[in-house]
Amino acid sequence: MTVGELGEFGIIARITARLSRGTGSGPGVLLGPGDDAAIVAAPGGRVVATTDVLLEGRHFRRDWSPPYDIGRKAAAQNLADVVAMGARPTALLFGFGVPGDTAVDWVEALCDGLRDECAEVSASVAGGDVVGADSVLLAVTALGALDGPPITRSGARPGDVVAVCGRLGHAAAGLDLLSRGLIEPADLVGAHRRPRPPYAAALRARELGATAMLDVSDGLVQDLGHLAEASGVRVEVEGAAVPGPPVPEGRVMALTGGEDHAFAATFPPVAALPAEWQVIGTVVAGKPGVTVDGRSYGPAGWDHFRRPKP
Known part of the structure; x- marks a missing residue:
């Protein structure tokens, strides 16, 4: 079955079900996929946010990388940015552009990769959006919580x-x-x-x-x-x-x-x-x-x- 045959809301339902398997929602996600927006906890009152875009042919090739690895890679490069700030990743959102003739199991494997990479840091995929596209596009946003001062790029001092x-x-x-x-x-x-x-x-x-x-x-x-x-x-x-x-x-x-x-x-x-x-x-x-x-x-x-x- 292809994405086009399943339809927009069918593929959203399959993705949502896929992401809820295994670890489910992490402790930082109060309301996950299924509503108009997710609700993410910010215990310290501060949210670290970062975003990246992955474009087929630029960041990955489907003939070189299986979908599971593409999902892991898309999550990892965003989660790493959150961690680099000294923050604990809590949630990930992703916008997904995909051709209609893409196999549904390819999409499911990609979602498994996103979910499993988030599980490495006890974070969750909290939601996203799906659109038709000529090639695969992933726009990923990661959120994190600070338990102390951020570690920025501007703190290095002579002698370090x-x-x-x-x-x-x-x-x-x-x-x-x-x-x-x-x-x-x-x-x-x-x-x-x-x-x-x-x-x-x-x-x-x-x-x-x-x-x-x-x-x-x-x-x-x-x-x-x-x-x-x-x-x-x-x-x-x-x-x-x-x-x-x-x-x-x-x-x-x-x-x-x-x-x-x-x-x-x-x-x-x-x-x-x-x-x-x-x-x-x-x-x-x-x-x-x-x-x-x-x-x-x-x-x-x-x-x-x-x-x-x-």
């Missing part, structure tokens, strides 16, 4: 250390393999299809004294550049300390590749960091920017309007 947790360059390596018609090594291809943000480690960053933090989505050097600009500091990265994938261009991919959704943060130099955080550099006074082994490095990341579509 720079550390990362999570994989870097693996998604870029997977994209390179798929672009060349290869599907091995499977772990690298899988990294492109479905990121695995280290949510738990990032959620403990405030306890460790993090002064600034961000989600690495467009490349480590480029994203650290945003942190440096916001904080008015210079970030000095030691290239050999940056973990990368086991491929010939792994170091370059670790510095410039996006979509792994690792986290980069700055900490006071006296902070005792657990093994999941790897120190890769320092923060110094100076003109805002990033150097790698003492030299400027760029342009060094993803820009929708600088690079052609993959």
